[in-house]
Structures are given as C-alpha cells and as structure tokens.
Amino acid sequence: MSKEVPVAGANDRSSSSDDAAIRRASLVDTEKGRWERMWPVIACGAGLFSDGYLNGVIGSVSTMLSNIYPTTYKNSPAQRNVGSLAFAGTVMGMLFFGWSSDAISRKWSLFVSTLIIILFAALGAGSYGAGGSTSGLFAALAAFRFLLGIGIGGEYPAGSVGCAESTGELKAGTRNRWFIMFTNVQIDFGFLVAAIVPMIVVLITTESHLRVAWRICLGLGVIPPLSLLYMRIKLQEPEAFQRESMVKAQTPWVLIIKYYWFRLLIVSTIWFIYDFSAYSFGIYSSTIIDNLLGENTALWKSFGWNTLITFFYMPGCIAGAFLADIPWLGPKKTLAIGVFLQAIVGFIMAGAYSKLKDPANIGGFVVVYGLFLAFGEAGPGDNIGLVASKTSATAIRGRYYGIAAAMGKVGAFVGSYVIPIVINNAPNDTRAGQDPFFVGSSLAVLAGVLVWFLPPIDQDTIEQEDVKFREYLSQNGYDTSQMGLKNMQSESSFDGQAVQAEKV
Template identity: 25%
Template sequence: MEHGDKANWFRRMTAPEKRTFIAAFGGWALDALDFMVFTFVISTLIGLFKIDRAQAGLLATITLLFSAIGGWLAGMLADRFGRVRVLQLTILWFAVCTLLIGFAQSFWQVFLLRALQGLGFGGEWAVGSVLMGEIVRTEYRGRAVGTVQSGWAVGWAVAAILYTVLFSALPENYAWRALFWVGVLPALLVLFIRKRVPEPELFRRTRAQEEASAARVSPWAIFSPALIKTTVLGALLCTGLQGGYYAVTTWLPTFLKSERHLSVIGTGGYLLVIILGSFIGYLAGAYLTDRLGRRANLIIFALLCGACIFAYTRLPLSNEQMLFLGFPLGFAASGIFSGVGAYLTELFPSAVRANGQGFAYNFGRGIGALFPSLVGYLAKTAPLGVAIGIFAGGAYLVVLIATLLLPETKGREIS
C-alpha cells in the first residue's frame, strides 16, 4: 500500500498542492519557452544587427548575470511581502520584457531588454521553488519540486516547435520577432495564480510572529554565524551545477562540429533526443531525491555527468553513436537539477528561506555564467575538448564536495 501511495503521489495531493504544482510547472515551462527562443535566433540577430559572435554571446551572458541579481532580490522581497505576490510580479516582468524584445531595433536595445528580462527570469525560479516547497507536504516535496523542473524540457520543446513553424511560415526578419511576441503568454498564468494559489500557511505564520514581536529579520541573516556554512556550501553546490551545465551545453556542439566533424549535432533529431533525455532525467531525479535522499541523488547525477563529459571529449564516436549519446547527456545534465530545489528549501529556515535559496541558486548562476567564457579563454592555448573537460569536470567535482559537506534533509519537516 505504501508503494502505491508513493507511485500516485500527484493524485493524492490536496487541491492547494495541485494548483500550486500546476502554477509552478506552467511558470517554469513558459520561462523556458521565453528563454530558449533566443538560442534559435542567434544567427538571425547576427545577420540582422551586423554583430559578431562575441556580441551575440554577450546577449546570452547578460541575461544570466542579471538573473543572479533578480533571483536574490526576489527572494528577499518574497520573505518580506509573500511568495505568491512576488511570483506574480516576476512572471509579469519576464513576460513583458520578452514581448518588448520582439520590437527591438538595435543590438543595444536587445541587450538592455535581455538584462531586464534576466531580473524576472531569476526571480521566478527562486520564488516558485520556495512556494512549492512550503505548500507541498514533506513526503512528496522532492518529487513535486523536482517534477516542476521537467517543465523546462517541455518549454524547450515548445520553443523548438514554434521556431520551426514560424520560420517556415514567415520571412526571417518577422519570424524572430514573432517568437519573442509569444513571450506574453506567461502573463496569462498570473490570472490563474491570483485566483487559485494560496500563500503558504508557514509563511503567514512566520510573518505574524515577526509582526507580533516587532522584530524584522535582516536580509543579511543568511550570512550570520548560524547560517553562513549553509549559505556558502549551498552557493558552491549551485555554482558547480550551473557552471558544469553551461560549460557543456555552450561549447559541446562547437567541439563536436569543429574537432570531431560530426554533422548530426546540427540536426533536429539530435536536439529532440537531448530534450527527451532531459525530460526523463528531470522525472528520474525527482523520484530518486525522495527515494534515495537529497545527497545520494546529487552524487549519482554528478558522477553520470562526469562520465558523459569523458565520453564526449575522449572517445572516438560516430554520428550514430553521438545521436544515441544525446539521451544520457540530456538525462544527466538536466536531471541533476531536480533535487536542488527541495534541498535548498529544507536547508534554510522560513524567515530567510526565499532569501537564502535565491542567493545560493543565483550566485551559482552568476558564477556559472562565466564558465563558457573561461572555456573559450583556455581553448586559445589548449584543445577545446580539454578545456571543456577541465571546467565542466571541475564543476561537478565541486558538486560532489559541497554535497558531502552538507547534511541530509530527506524527511525534514520545515519550519
């Protein structure tokens, strides 16, 4: 009976838990849609605005850097004004900025809007993850928060489909704009959240206690002696996760094309295999984080990521083998993220939970955003495969070290 209960966890969730799950899943999927459309129109923007690859890369980096700022800021605001209210704000901000990119007339206009877009992008995950973690009960928390991460693969797949449809039906100079105009869709999710998603009881109780005692918790409390170890190790964990992911996903296609001369990398089939692997990896990680524990899940996926990096950069692979290896790459590189949301939620106390989680995850994103540039810099004096291996492999080693130094939180009742 117990196994059946766990297998049907979504059906057994309460109505507020289900509505919160739907809102968080939809928000993350739509964020992925809005964020990933940029990856499909890079070549179009290079030609349209007469920019070089370095400038195009800057458009990607600026969003990630500002998302680090936005995630921490949104976390602090969510601890002060509420998870639901700030989640609505971040979704609206992200949606409007994405829509406006479709009207941009120059590189610098896109640059500015991509920076502003990043503020909302970072905030949505930080606040939505905390909201999920506080509303969903302990025994389902890992699976629920982890499964929300699979929404990224769904949004990525929808972006790929829309790209194919719009660039087939419209001239290129209009199609790229239409892709960003679709970015207004997340705004509709706010209507659902306003009516159906409650503020967590735990947050309301914590705020009432603060108001009754007239003692407001400082946003700098995450650096107090009681929490500094958790904050630093959490930030290192997230730096490893995201630095490894960005180093691999940014440079691996270039490595396989330029040094291995494999043509399959540029095909839609290869992309779909990676997306499918990512989706299943998210679901597997969500299950394992509750089944085996937060630390064991992270260790397993970090080792899988290291194995995939070794296979891609060291083994002589054919086009056919590369196509099939896209699945374990997507599985490992994406699945490792499933357990981190619930883990961070359980590591921080309620009064600074969104603040601490927002800082740790988005500090990792900000530093991780530099990894592609570091790989490129090292690749000037070393083979690209070696550069990828050093930074991506090193990143997942950091994940292992941070995980071993952090406590296990499986089954922990949050307060």
C-alpha cells in the same frame, strides 16, 4: 558533515521532533481536496517553464542572427551580450525578489515578477534600432534581455520556495517529486520546447525569412507566463509562511549568519558548478552541432539535432524526480550519484572526441552528449533547488534560496563566457571539443564531494527546520512570539492533534 549550531540536549531534540510532527499533522489533516492541495504547487512552480524557454531559445536565436548579420553580429561582442546579459538580470532578480518574498509577500513578489517577464519578453521580440541601426537593434535586444532576466530571477525565490512550502500539504512520499515536477522539470521542458520551436518556425518561414523567425521564437515566450497570471492572482500565502514569517518582526541577521553561513556556502557552490555546465553547454549546443555538421547544412537540420540533444533532459529530470522520493536514496544521494555519473560520461566524451567529432558519427555524439546532460538533470538539476528550499527556515527561505540560485546564475554567466574562450584558445579543433568537457567533468567531481557536507533531507525537513530554528533563536534571546503574519496559537494549542501526527 554540515556545520550545525548545537542544541541544548536530548530532551530538546525530542521536543523538536514532536513539534514538527504536530505541525505536520496540522498541515496534512485538512479538508482540502487533491486539486486544492495541488494547484498552489502548480501556480508557484510552473512559471519556471519561462526560464527554460526564454534562456534556451536565445541559443537558436543567436544562430539565426549570426546568419542574418555574419559580420556585425557574429564578429562582435553582441553575440556574447545577447546570450549572457539575461543571466546578469536574473542574478539581480533573485536577490531582490529573494528579499521581497521574505520581507513583503511570496504571492505579490511572484505576481510582479510575472508581469516583468510578460512585458520584456514582448519588447525583446520587438527590438528595433533607431533609424534601422543594426548596432541599435543589438543594444535594445541585450537591454531587454537584461530586464527580462530580473523577472525570471523572481521565479526562483518567490515561486520555488512557495512551491516547496505548498507541497507540505501533499501526501508523504510524494512531496519531493511534485516539487521537482513543477520546478526543474518545467525548466527542462522549456529547454525542449525552445529547441523544437526554432526548427518548426524556420521550416515554416524558410531561411529566407530569418528576420521574422527569430522574433516569432522570442515572442512566443510571452504565452506561458500570461497563462499563469490568473492562477497567481488567486494564490494565498503558504501556511508555513503565515506561521514563520518575520515580516512583522526584526530580522536577527547575526544569528542567521552564524547558523546558516556554512550550509549556504556549500549549496551555493554546488549550484554554481551545475549552472556553469548546464547553461553554458545548453546555450551553445546548437552552435556545437552546427560546427559538426558543417557550414552548408540546412539550418533546420542543425536545430533538429539540437532538439534531439535537448530531449535527453526529460528522461533525466523525470527519473530524478522519483529517485528523490525513495527513502534510502533521497535528494542528497541522488544529487551526488548524478554528478559523479555526469563526470564519468564527460571524461569519456572528452577522450573519444576525436572520433565523435566526425560528422559521420553525429548520432553517436548526440547520444553521448545527451547522457552527459541527462545525468546532470537527474542529479543536481532536480535536487539543488530542492536542497536550497529545504535546508533553511521559512522565515529566511526566500533570501537563502535567492542567494544560492544567484550564485548558480553567476556560474551560468561565467560559463557562457568561459566555454567559448576555452574553445577559441585550444591548440587544435580536437582540443576545442575536448577541453570544455574536461572542465565540466572536473567541476562535477568537486560538486559530488561537496554534497556530503549537506544535512540529511527527508519529507518533513521544512517543518523540522522551522522548529530547530525557532529553538535556536529562543536560546539566543530572540522573541519568537513576534513571528508570523497573523496571531498564531501557541505551540501547545496543537496538542490535540498530536495523535494525528502518528498517521503522517
């Protein structure tokens, strides 16, 4: 069970439910058309495609750099730094933009993070060492990747929470799936494109021109955020943020921590575990395939197998999006089922690795590994962001989400260092393949257990959470009348809409 602060009594709970229903009616019963309701969801969430692409493509870029500089890159800390420093920047971005999206603006936090992504994705593609220095090139690329990560980090608290709040105007029974479609599905689609692009680029340029190929792969990452820039300029602050923001109010930190600390700890731990596996395995999948196929295999074929593996993200994340809207299943159960199934497949893969590692069985390896990834996306991949965006009040949602997502990226950062260490310290080649899956599967079981400590989540959880949080603040002496960006009518002014709430 989740740790809740008690409310005054049954009458108060009934009042909370009524207030949430009235708020819901005021959001849904508008004169906006379908596109007017949908485009803010797209504009806020679709930028996470950049996260998937720019984080995914670095695995293939790293493989190219290892071929170009087999000594200075492959046998130096540069390989790990280039692949991992973006995660460190992302953590900083999540924390900073989580604060700014609550304390300043959802819209402008998102806009600034988009500009950062465009700038440093371009600079990363053009990385250069002074005087042609190889070490200078690696240092520049690592630095630009770190700064790029700050922009990517802003997409999570600013973009995802804005996306979650914007889904409030959509039809009941579809809100979870549309949030997922424009958040995690975008990330996974970015990973898929990041697997396809290097294969195509290497086929076009040939392996004789890898110095051009890796720059093209990174440079293409500028296009997605650039295409969203105009839409984000036109965005308005979500209605929920306009009503519940503490931009003009004093933030009651002590009350917030007392109310949310346990819930945030659970969400953050699950996200840490998920990203530990998802990002570390994803980034090194091309290296794993390359080792299975052997040193003499054409690079484009290695990228091709990596593309097939990455494709398994898509059926997993799309299926999970629809499962999250099934009333008797929902995000919480879907998350738990996904991690338990992932753990089972991971243990099977570890046990059968001695046969799967044979290059003749590469097809079987790809299928089993793909299922491991698919279950991870259908469960925690799709639903952890949804859980983080709906289990906190609007007033502090950016910071809450930012902290949870930052802990996830810490898990990714740790995983990108730990998995190679696990592989390198294994007693033999078979154990080098088995041990990472034993680690990942064991952590997945732990994540599944932790899910049961989360509160229930349904279509109207955002409105319900806002009402409960206001009541909690009022009961503890906080003046809630100072909340909101504009002079809002009193809650009683919505009484005329109470009848409409029955329809929602």
